[in-house]
Amino acid sequence: MQLTQPLIWLLLFGQLFKNVAQLPGFGGASYIDYLAPGVLVMNTLFSNGWSGTAYIVDMERGVLDRFLVAPARRSSFLIGQLAYWAVLTIIQSIILIGIALLVGARFAGGAVSLLALIAGAVLLGLSMASFSNALALRLRQQETVIAANVMLVLPLCFLSSTFLPTTLMPEWIQTVARYNPVNWAVEIGRQTLDAGVDWGIVLSRLGWLAALAALLGWLAVRSFRAYQRSV
C-alpha cells in the first residue's frame, strides 16, 4: 500500500518527537499537528518521483513508440500522464489529512487553507514528476531515476521546516530552506494549523511553486523531443 510509508512517518515521528513541540518555535501546537502537513508534502515527493519509471518501462517495451506512431497529439501523452499524478496526489492528500485528523491533528486554518495545501502539493508533485520524467527520458535507466528520488527527497525535506521549525536550525540551513521548493509547500501547510492564516504567504508560495512546475514541465517536454530525435 502506497500510504504505508507516510503513516509510519506520521505515527512514529509523532511519538518520537512528542516533547520537541514544547520548544519555542512550534507556537504551542502539538507535534502531530506540526508534522502532518510536512508528511503530506514528503509523501507527494516520494510518490511523484516514481513518474519517470513508467516512461522507462514504456520505452523498453516499445509502448512509447507505439503511441508516437499513432495520430494522437504528442502533448496529450505528457499531459495525460501528469494529470494521473495530480489526481493521485489529491487522493493521497485527502486520505492523509483524514488520518491526521483521526490521530488528533487540528487544522484551525479551515477548509480553504487545506485546499491551498493540496494545491501546493499538486504543484510540487508535478514539478517532481516532470523532473523524474526528464531524467528518465534522457538517461533511460531505472536505477538512476529511483536513486535520484531517494537522494533528493530526504535531504530536501530535512533542509526545510518539514520536521522542525527553521528557527531552531543553523543559519545556513535557514538560508537554504528559503530557496527550497519543499519548504514553500510546507510553509503553506503550516498556515493550515492556525486560525490566523497569512494569505500573503500562501499565495506567494503557490505562485513560486507554479513557476517551478512550469519550468520543470518545459524541461520534460524538451527531454521528450530529445527522445523522439534519438529513436
Add this chain to the structure above:
Amino acid sequence: MLGHLEVNPIMTPRSAPAAIEAQGLEKTYGASVRALDGVSFTVPRGTIFGLLGPNGAGKSTTVKILTTLSRPDAGSASVAGVNVLKHPSEVRRVIGCVAQKNGVDLEASARENLALQGRLYGMHGTDTRRRVDELLARFELSRDADRPARTFSGGMLRKLGVALGLVHRPAVLFLDEPTTGLDPVARSDVWAEIRRLAREDGVSVLLTTHYLDEADHFVDRLAIIDAGRVVTEGTPDHLKSELRGDAIHVALDAESSLDAGRQALSRLNGRLRDLSIEGTTLHARVDDGPSAVPNVLALLDGAGARVRTVTVSRPSLDDVYLKHTGRTFGAAARSSCNPRTSPRAICERCGASRCTW
C-alpha cells in the same frame, strides 16, 4: 542500381500509388553509425513485401522512418501516396505498425490494450468495442482477453501486438521481425494471419526478417538489405533465377592451402562462376552441379588440397545474398551478433530467446 527487370506480377492501376515508395533514405546515428546508406525500394499495393537482412543491416531504421517515428537525414518516402516527411500525421492514420519491441503494455489486459489503441486512433466507444471483440476472436485471444498481458506466452504477445496494429483498419501494415523468437507453431500461426490480411483484406504488408526461409516462402517480393543498402530487389523466384546454375560449396581441410585450391579451380574458369572464399570454404556457381563434382575433386586433389565435404544445391536466397555481398548470410549474422557482446539469455541484438550465434 536496381533494375526492375521483370514484369510486375500484380497489376496496379496507373492511378493508384504504390503502397510504399522509398527513395535514397539515409540515416546516421550519432557521429558515425551509418544505419542507412541510400535505401530505395517500392512495395506494390496488396503485396507482402519482405526486407531481408542480418542484424544491424538497417531494417528497423527503415521501418521507423517509414512509420514517421524517425526522420531520415536524406531521401524521401511516401506511404499510400502520402509523403512521409511532409504529412506525417496523415501517414499515421493509414498505417499500422508492429515494432520489433511489440509495444504491448504488460500490466494491462489484451482488451484494455486494444481499447486504448482504438482511442489513440480517435475511434468511438461502440465501434471500438466491436472491433476489439472481432480482433480478439480473429487472433484466438478471446478466452484470455481479460488477463494481464504479462501472463501471455511469446506467441500470444506477438498476436496481440499484430492485433494492436490493426485496430484502426490500416491500409498499410508494417511488421518488424514479426516471427523472431517464436516457436514453429506460433510462427506459422502468425504467417497464416498475415497472409489472410493481405489476400482477403487487401492490406499491403511490409515485414522485416532475418530468416531466409521466411523470405523465400512467405513474401511476394523482397529487398535484400545489407549494411544500410538495398543490394537487390525482386520476387524470390526471380532473384534465384538470376543466378544461373547450381551452387557448389567445397569445405577444405583446415591445413590445406586455400590459394592452391583456388588456383586449381580457376582452371575451370569457363564452367565455374562467382568463385569466392569464406573461412576454409570455397563457394562457386556451376551449370550442371552434380556432373562438375568429379572434375572439381580431381583438380583439388592434384593441387594437394584435402577436401572434407562437397555440397551441391539448387540456388537459394543464401546464394543470392552471397552473390551480392560476398559473404553468406550465416557469416553476416555471426559477425553482427557476437555472444561475447550479447551474453544474455535473450540476445540483445536479435531479440531471439535462443540466439545460436
